Amino acid sequence: MSDYLRLENVSKTFGGIRAVNDVSFALKQGEIVGLIGPNGAGKTTLVNVITGVHPASLGRVIFQGEEVTRQKPFQAARRGLARTFQIVQPFPEMTVLDNVAAGALFGGSPEGLAEAREHAHRHLAFVGLDPIADQPAASLTLPNRKRLELAKSLAMNPKVLMLDEVNAGLNTGEIDTALDLIRRISERGITILLIEHLMKVVMSVSQRLLVLHHGALIAEGEPQKVVNDQHVVEAYLGEKFAKRLKEMGHA
Amino acid sequence: MDFAQILANGVVLGALYACLAVGFSLVWGVLNVINMLHGSFIILGGYLTYFAWQMFGIHPLIMLPIVAAFLFVVGYALQAIFINKVVTAPVLVTLTLTFGLDMILYNLMTVYFSATPRQVTLGLGSIQLFGVYLPVVRLLGMALALLLTGLLYVTLRGSRIGRAIVAVRMDRSAAALMGIRVNRIYAITFGIGALMAGAAGALFAMVFPITTNLSGVFLGKAFVVCVIGGLGSVPGALVGGLALGIIESFSGVLLGPQHALTVGFLVMLLLLIVRPTGLVGVKGYE
Amino acid sequence: MRAAKVLLFVAWIAVLAATPFFADNNIVRTAIMLAMYSVLAYSWNFIGGFTGYPSFATAAFFGLGCYAGAIVEHAGVPMALAWIAATVFVALFAAVLGAIVLRLRGHYFAIGSIAIVEVCRLVVSSWSSLTGGGNGLNVPLLMWHPNTVAMFFLYVMLGLLAIVFAITVFVDNHRLGFGLKCIRQNEDAADMVGVNTTRYKVIAFVLSAFLCGTAGAVYASWVGYIDPTDSFQILLTVKVPVMTLLGGAGTVLGPAIGTAAFVVLEEFFWANFLSWNRAILGLIIVFLIFFLPGGLLNTSFRRVVRRLRGRESAGASA
Numbered sequence: 001m002s003d004y005l006r007l008e009n010v011s012k013t014f015g016g017i018r019a020v021n022d023v024s025f026a027l028k029q030g031e032i033v034g035l036i037g038p039n040g041a042g043k044t045t046l047v048n049v050i051t052g053v054h055p056a057s058l059g060r061v062i063f064q065g066e067e068v069t070r071q072k073p074f075q076a077a078r079r080g081l082a083r084t085f086q087i088v089q090p091f092p093e094m095t096v097l098d099n100v101a102a103g104a105l106f107g108g109s110p111e112g113l114a115e116a117r118e119h120a121h122r123h124l125a126f127v128g129l130d131p132i133a134d135q136p137a138a139s140l141t142l143p144n145r146k147r148l149e150l151a152k153s154l155a156m157n158p159k160v161l162m163l164d165e166v167n168a169g170l171n172t173g174e175i176d177t178a179l180d181l182i183r184r185i186s187e188r189g190i191t192i193l194l195i196e197h198l199m200k201v202v203m204s205v206s207q208r209l210l211v212l213h214h215g216a217l218i219a220e221g222e223p224q225k226v227v228n229d230q231h232v233v234e235a236y237l238g239e240k241f242a243k244r245l246k247e248m249g250h251a
Numbered sequence: 252m253d254f255a256q257i258l259a260n261g262v263v264l265g266a267l268y269a270c271l272a273v274g275f276s277l278v279w280g281v282l283n284v285i286n287m288l289h290g291s292f293i294i295l296g297g298y299l300t301y302f303a304w305q306m307f308g309i310h311p312l313i314m315l316p317i318v319a320a321f322l323f324v325v326g327y328a329l330q331a332i333f334i335n336k337v338v339t340a341p342v343l344v345t346l347t348l349t350f351g352l353d354m355i356l357y358n359l360m361t362v363y364f365s366a367t368p369r370q371v372t373l374g375l376g377s378i379q380l381f382g383v384y385l386p387v388v389r390l391l392g393m394a395l396a397l398l399l400t401g402l403l404y405v406t407l408r409g410s411r412i413g414r415a416i417v418a419v420r421m422d423r424s425a426a427a428l429m430g431i432r433v434n435r436i437y438a439i440t441f442g443i444g445a446l447m448a449g450a451a452g453a454l455f456a457m458v459f460p461i462t463t464n465l466s467g468v469f470l471g472k473a474f475v476v477c478v479i480g481g482l483g484s485v486p487g488a489l490v491g492g493l494a495l496g497i498i499e500s501f502s503g504v505l506l507g508p509q510h511a512l513t514v515g516f517l518v519m520l521l522l523l524i525v526r527p528t529g530l531v532g533v534k535g536y537e
Numbered sequence: 538m539r540a541a542k543v544l545l546f547v548a549w550i551a552v553l554a555a556t557p558f559f560a561d562n563n564i565v566r567t568a569i570m571l572a573m574y575s576v577l578a579y580s581w582n583f584i585g586g587f588t589g590y591p592s593f594a595t596a597a598f599f600g601l602g603c604y605a606g607a608i609v610e611h612a613g614v615p616m617a618l619a620w621i622a623a624t625v626f627v628a629l630f631a632a633v634l635g636a637i638v639l640r641l642r643g644h645y646f647a648i649g650s651i652a653i654v655e656v657c658r659l660v661v662s663s664w665s666s667l668t669g670g671g672n673g674l675n676v677p678l679l680m681w682h683p684n685t686v687a688m689f690f691l692y693v694m695l696g697l698l699a700i701v702f703a704i705t706v707f708v709d710n711h712r713l714g715f716g717l718k719c720i721r722q723n724e725d726a727a728d729m730v731g732v733n734t735t736r737y738k739v740i741a742f743v744l745s746a747f748l749c750g751t752a753g754a755v756y757a758s759w760v761g762y763i764d765p766t767d768s769f770q771i772l773l774t775v776k777v778p779v780m781t782l783l784g785g786a787g788t789v790l791g792p793a794i795g796t797a798a799f800v801v802l803e804e805f806f807w808a809n810f811l812s813w814n815r816a817i818l819g820l821i822i823v824f825l826i827f828f829l830p831g832g833l834l835n836t837s838f839r840r841v842v843r844r845l846r847g848r849e850s851a852g853a854s855a
Contacts, residue, residue: 051729077731089726091719102719105712107731113715156730285644337826342644343591343778344826350775351822358816467771471655474648513659516652523649524637 003062004029004191005050005081005160010059012042012049012215019045021215022059027160032182032192034206034223036199038236042215043195044086047162051076051083063160077107080159084149084166086195092138099137100124100151107156116155123151127181143174150181160191167201179205203227211236257500259383263393265496267454270396271469272476273403273488274447280483281420281440282338287350288329290470291357292445296322296452297461298360301369311371311457315395319450326445330438338437353466360463368460392458399450403443404485416440420483468512475519539706542789546702549793550695557688565687569759571800572694576752577773578780578792579701584745585778586786587714588738589721590639593774594650597657598749599756600768602627604661604668606754607676607763616679620754627750628743635742639735642724651774658769673764676757690759694752701748702793708744709789717741718787776818783825785834794833 003026012020020042027033035043048054050061052071061069063079071079082103091099100120105113124130127147132140140148146166153161163182167175175198182205186192196202202209202223209226211219213235219226226232275289299318303309329352337344375387407413418426419436427433455461472495480491495515502514556568577595584592606623610616638649661668668674679686708714716737719727728734757763776799778786784795799821806817 072733072735073725073728074731074733077729083729085726085729089723089729091722091726093722094718098715102715102727102732103730105715106719106727113710113712152730279644283644285647333823333827341589341591342647343585343782344830346591346593346647347775347779347782347822348826351819351826354819354822355816358813358819361815362812471652474652478645478648509663510659513656513663516656516659520638520649520652520656523641523645523652 003027004064006062007050008060008062010046010049010056010061012045012054013057014054018215020049020056023212023215023217024059025210025217025220027191027193029159029191030186030189032186032194032205032207034202034209035193035195035212036197036202036209036236037212041212043212044164045215046212047083047164047193047195050162051081074106077156080157081162082107082153082156082158082160083162084146084153084164086165086168088142088145088149090137090140090145090148090152093136095134096129096137096140096148097121097124097133099148100155103152103155104157107158109157120151120155123154126154126184127151128177142169146170146178147181154185158190160193161185162193162195164195165197166194167196167198175201199227253382255381255383257504258497259385261497261500262493263385263389263496264500265493266393266396266400267451267458267492268472268476268495269489269492270400270447270454271451272473272480272492273400273485274444274451275470275473276477276480276483276488276491277403277416277447277485278441278444279477281416282330282334282437283342284334284338284345284349284441285342286441286444287346287470288353288356289444289448289473290466290468291353291360291463292322292326292448293452293455293469294360294461294463294466295325295356296449297456298364298369298452299449300453300456301371301461302364304371305369311373311453312395315450315453318453319446322449323442323446327438327442329445330441331434334441335434335437357463357466364463366463368462369456370460371457373457389458392454396451396454399447400485400489403447407485412436412439416443471512471516475515478519478522539710539789543706545790546793549797550699554692554695557684557691562684562687565684565691567800567804569687569691569694571796572691572698573752573756574777574780574800575793575796576694576697576701576748577777578784578796579698579705580745580748581777582705582745582781582786582792583708583717583741584738586781586788586791587708587717587721588741589787590738590741591643591647591778592650592742592745593647593778594634594653594746595749595777596769596771596774597650597654598627598631598746599753599773600654600657600661600765600770601630602750602753603757603763603768604674604753605750607674607757608667610676610754610758611674616677616758620751620758623754624747624751627753628747630750631743631746632739635739635746636735639738639742651771654769654771654774658765661769662765668765671765673762673767676761676763678761679758686759690755693755697748697751697755702789704744705789705792713737713740721787775822779822779825782832783821783829785832788832788834791832791834798833 006026008024010020010023011018023046037043045054049056052073052075055070060067063081068076068079091102097117097120100123101113101116104119105116108119121130121133124133127150129144129147129151137148150166167178170178179201182192182194194202194206206223208221209223210217211226211232218235219229219232271293275286278284278286296318299321300311300314303314304311333352334345334348337348373388377384377386407417415431415436418429418431419433423433476488476491476495479494480487498518499511499515503511506514553568553572556565577599581592581595584590602623605626606619609622610619614622634653638646641649662671716727716732719732720734720737724734780795780799781792782795783799784793785791802821803818806814810817
């Protein structure tokens with residue numbers, strides 16, 4: 001299968017600081033790819049580059065054979081490049097339902113408001129928020145906000161879903177639920193780029209890993225191989241952790 | 252008129268504008284409130300100075316600290332009683348509230364002071380320097396305006412209160428965690444804003460005729476200076492004030508005095524669009 | 538629910554339309570002003586209420602409408618065509634301006650919109666050859682019986698009000714309105730879900746402007762004389778948002794209710810406390826902000842209705 005979303009030599013500078021440095025990679029349809037790296041490695045910036053929030057200074061972003069480097073965020077959304085935010089971004093005074101309906105109405109296929117709400121119910125049921133559909137989004141707990149964020153992105157009928165730290169701040173039980181959701185989303189053929197801090201999470205669902213360090217891509221490939229890569233160990237994981245992972249793998 | 256004279260006029264005017272706007276800028280920067288009362292504060296300061304001079308013969312330079320202290324109290328009280336209650340509300344609310352308060356103050360002043368233009372005439376004569384003609388009273392106004400602006404700068408940098416204000420400006424919640432009473436700092440900041448307005452008014456009354464009708468004009472100048480110089484910073488207000496003074500002085504000569512104000516506003520709109528952080532930028536918190 | 542609102546509004550229009558048949562000239566004049574202010578308030582509601590952008594540019598649109606209409610009419614163009622010309626001119630002005638200033642947010646946008654009013658006023662008052670400068674401009678008066686003239690302008694203003702109300706109802710139930718509400722609550726998130734925020738904001742800005750232009754032109758024809766200070770009142774620019782906030786911003790009936798309450802209060806105070814008019818207006822503003830923060834509609838009526846229906850949700854409305 002050909003590349004679905006491809007980045008070619010993408011760089012992003014902010015006033016002299018290179019947040020993303022000459023990054024190239026490609027995602028295939030239906031993959032789950034983990035993007036890891038220490039704080040400040042440029043992971044979120046990369047998502048911002050892909051979705052047009054901060055267009056690339058150099059290089060190209062190609063989606064389904066079309067160059068989309070200079071697109072605006074709303075265009076990215078309509079093309080099917082959806083994302084969630086590390087810091088959740090709901091419409092606070094709207095109901096949970098209308099938050100998701102907004103995604104369906106503007107990002108999904110154009111349809112009436114009533115139809116958008118219908119779709120919204122379906123996505124809310126999928127993430128398990130349907131019982132509180134009529135509550136204002138501002139009243140939700142953190143795990144529920146994360147789920148709302150997910151439902152909103154799903155309503156946009158995404159082709160590629162970029163999940164920015166969807167598990168941060170969740171407990172183990174909540175993470176398991178979230179992982180289950182991610183797998184089920186992937187089964188629909190949606191490509192997932194998973195930005196994560198928790199190695200356990202990344203290792204358990206990703207088919208491939210990308211490692212970003214100081215804005216540059218330092219490793220790419222099968223999760224087990226990547227975590228044993230000398231560069232990655234030095235840059236990010238630390239010797240101890242790598243050793244433990246190795247033992248886990250052999251056990 | 253030759254270049255040096257126009258420039259000198261612009262600098263004198265600019266120093267006064269800096270003093271006029273610095274309080275407004277501080278309030279905007281620290282409280283995130285556009286204080287529509289600022290113009291009327293200036294007029295109030297000017298009127299009080301004028302009436303003290305005219306009725307009791309008190310010299311404006313003696314009146315200046317008294318007026319400034321009085322306006323500090325007025326500002327502190329208004330902030331503590333009214334504005335603090337909505338200080339975190341959206342700009343529409345805070346702006347509308349201060350506009351409502353301004354209407355009350357404005358009305359009080361027109362009823363009790365009337366809108367007649369008034370000016371303190373000290374009759375200090377004028378001097379000539381390198382072919383530039385300058386009335387002494389304007390030089391005095393400029394010197395005092397710069398002195399007051401400088402004093403504010405030193406206060407913000409050096410004193411405990413000043414550093415607390417700067418801390419609140421940078422991060423409200425972090426400042427609160429450090430034990431700073433944010434609401435009190437807000438009231439003090441608003442008081443200082445009013446104090447600077449009152450002092451500027453006293454200076455203006457010595458240099459130009461003052462009338463309540465000018466309150467909107469002064470407020471407009473404060474907007475322009477803030478946008479040119481950037482928010483909440485003393486150096487920013489100084490740069491913005493001088494820039495506006497010089498722009499007005501030159502455009503007044505080139506296009507006619509009635510267009511000076513328009514040019515100022517146009518420069519501001521342009522800057523808003525091109526560089527909304529102002530020439531000095533938002534980093535100059537102190 | 539929607540039908541009930543429309544019905545209430547139609548009844549209100551009918552009451553205003555009936556004033557020439559039972560009330561004196563002064564009341565009819567007030568009814569015209571009320572209709573005009575309602576048009577301005579409904580217009581502002583698109584940008585200030587639905588979209589949440591603190592626009593103070595209403596006076597610029599109104600004033601430019603006054604002048605565009607008056608100048609065109611002065612040149613011999615029939616009155617109705619002059620009104621249309623003013624409308625188109627103001628709409629274009631708002632579209633071009635909106636594309637530029639709507640990149641600003643919050644305080645900067647507020648200041649920018651105030652500056653627009655000032656620049657318009659200053660340009661109009663210094664462009665004497667076209668606008669008559671500070672001396673103002675005379676507009677040909679209608680040579681009918683005064684009562685007929687008043688009735689005519691009342692119906693024209695009510696017609697404008699009906700149009701702006703119809704647009705409001707449409708927008709409120711359309712993806713445009715939904716998108717605008719998204720922008721109000723979180724503009725970045727709105728962009729991320731696929732709302733073309735720039736386009737939506739410009740549309741809202743034009744909606745907030747074009748009928749102000751018409752109202753200005755009609756006003757100029759009605760009063761027969763305009764000058765820069767009267768046409769570009771900074772006071773008007775704050776009054777209109779206050780009226781909308783008084784009723785309830787971003788609602789369908791709020792602007793009508795707020796305007797009615799405000800105009801009645803104002804007329805009363807004008808008549809009784811002429812020299813304190815401004816201070817009293819200020820007091821109304823202070824009162825509004827502290828005691829009716831959501832407007833008449835949002836604080837009392839809506840909650841009462843919701844409570845009666847038993848679906849008052851926890852923590853709703855801030």
